[in-house]
Amino acid sequence: MSDERRVAIVPALNEEHSLPRVIDELRAFDPALDIVVVDDGSVDRTAEVAAANGARVLRLPFNLGIGGAVQTGFRYAFEHGYDFAVRIDGDGQHDPSQLDRVLAPVLCGEADIAVGSRFATESDGYRSSRTRRFGIRLLARVVSRIVGQRVTDTTSGFQALNRHGIALFARDYPHDYPEVEATVMVFRHRLRLVEVPVTMRERRGGRSSITALRSVYYMVKVLLAIFVGLFRRNVVPQEDAT
Amino acid sequence: MTPLAVSIAGALASFALVLVVLELIRRGRLRERYALLWLATGLTLTALSAWRDGLNTIARWFGVRSYPPAVLFAVGILFILAVLLHYSTVISRLSDQNVILAQRLALLEEEVDERVTDAP
DSSP states (O other), X not given: OTTOOEEEEEEESSOTTTHHHHHHHHHHHOTTOEEEEEEOSOSSSHHHHHHHTTOEEEEOSSOOHHHHHHHHHHHHHHHTTOSEEEEOOTTSOSOGGGHHHHHHHXXXXXXXXXXXXXXXXOOOSOOOOHHHHHHHHHHHHXXXXXXXXXXXXXXXXXXXXXXXXXXXXXXXXXXXXXXXXXXXXHHHTTOOEEEEEOOOOOOOSSOOSOOHHHHHHHHHHHHHHHHHHHTSOOOOOOOOOO | OOOHHHHHHHHHXXXXXXXXXXXXXXXXXXXXXXXXXXXXXXXXXXHHHHOHHHHHHHHHHTTOOSOTTHHHHHHHHHHHHHHHHHXXXXXXXXXXXHHHHHHHHHHHHHHHHHHHHHOO
């Protein structure tokens, strides 16, 4: 179906070295894919590099944090009427050649959102440091409990969404360290989420935005957000506004 | 010793603060990021008010013998200072960002004007 429009949303913060390869690989995966790089206030040549490689660039005037940056991409996808969106990080962690696996459940209408999970099966890709893995596991357990479906990787930013997913995230998306809360949100809005096993690579350039002390802070913050969120009234299923 | 009435009033008031903060988060009127310090304030004051022996012990460490609840005031003031300082950093960041936004808007307007004039 060639009239379906697809966009890749690539949040990037100081990723001038890894971006060209990510963009090339996205092209290799699907030449018809529109690529939008969201430059979250980089101080290097991220925006120029992205534009030179033929991507559309949304340049944020200052650093909004990953949540704000990604949501900018979802807004773009929503307003430009895209049917499907994939989100893939600009640091090269996510392998575009695995995109067809992540996209499949969304394309065949099985899910509104598909998430590439590092932990869905025993695999041997990059799985992050020991402490962070512990945090990821703990959050996954809490979230699984709450949403009543087994979720193994709540921190993965390797995702594919259909129009319903795009609309939801364009309207409302959590801030720094957003994926965990977003997962809970998806279920609250009665959208269907599935996980797809993927392997991730070690980041190629740049630095992770999350340091040790910060991850403790995020952990507390995210758990607080989730537990308070539990006492919110259930959200009625939303129809697509368009 | 701390008067019982002071402990009860202190604990109730601090716990009310915690509940108000949680309700504000629930309604989406307060972001978690800004709520954490308030929660820490409320929980610490609740604990210190309710745990009478603890308050007396801490007061003794600091040589406060006549009126242990003074420690409550001190801790409360410390937390308020922390919250205020935090706000100052937040306001500074916001005003910096505001300047950047205004500058970007001016540049953008100029560019749009240019294109409108250039158009046949």
